[in-house]
Amino acid sequence: MIELKNISYAYPNQSQALSDVSLRVEQGEAIALIGANGSGKSTLMKLINGLILADSGEYLFHGTAINAKKLKDKKFARQFHKKVGFIFQNPDTQLFCSSVHDEIAFGLNQMGMAESEVRQRVEDTMELLQISELSDREPYHLSGGEKKRVAIAAAVALNPDVYVFDEPMNNLDPKTKRFLRQFMIRLNQSGKTIICSTHDFAYVDGIFQQAAVFSASHRLIRVDDYEKVMRDKDFLVEQNII
């Protein structure tokens, strides 16, 4: 369970990105983060993943405060990063190995998993994401949609409890969007928590139970049933969301 209490954050250049944000996400919930450009969605997701730390407020993950001291504890940090998978908006920022196979195996090797188990897990994950034929290819030379599947596979292989997706549908063709939508629904049905920012509402039907809406002033102004928020057209227009 994720609990954010009165979180504020400004980037080192003083850009305010989150103002007094409080949010609770239960294990197994799928929640959409929505709001205009620059409202703070990506910043919140980086914070949930431990890439940045709040200036003030508290972040609890299954009751444990995630702070600098805790993340300096290498054993804890490894466990925490295994539990929270992050799929960046631009896969180029997270793919760095010389083959798709090695990319997916990387995190598993870091965990010290036996070689045969790594091989099996990588094969199973590639099959799940329908990228087995890309196994020996260099991730850098793949198409955008292929790269996205590899980035997701690298997260899936580690079997996290929580998946954080930053605008996953961006730059994907309709078939890949439909595949990803189904995939996210299945992940959630298997008990995984999904936290996902999106501007693209056409291909995310049925994924989310909840929506968290951010204002231009970086505040979380509404947490509500996803379908209910989507029906509230005046509110969405007012917030520059549609």
Ligand SMILES: Nc1ncnc2c1ncn2[C@@H]1O[C@H](COP(=O)(O)OP(=O)(O)OP(=O)(O)O)[C@@H](O)[C@H]1O
């Ligand atoms: N690396 C950074 N350095 C300085 N300011 C930043 C940085 N990243 C984001 N910001 C600022 O923080 C605020 C929140 O940005 P964030 O990327 O979290 O918004 P977002 O809701 O994800 O936007 P989008 O929908 O465009 O992806 C914005 O004012 C942005 O300019």
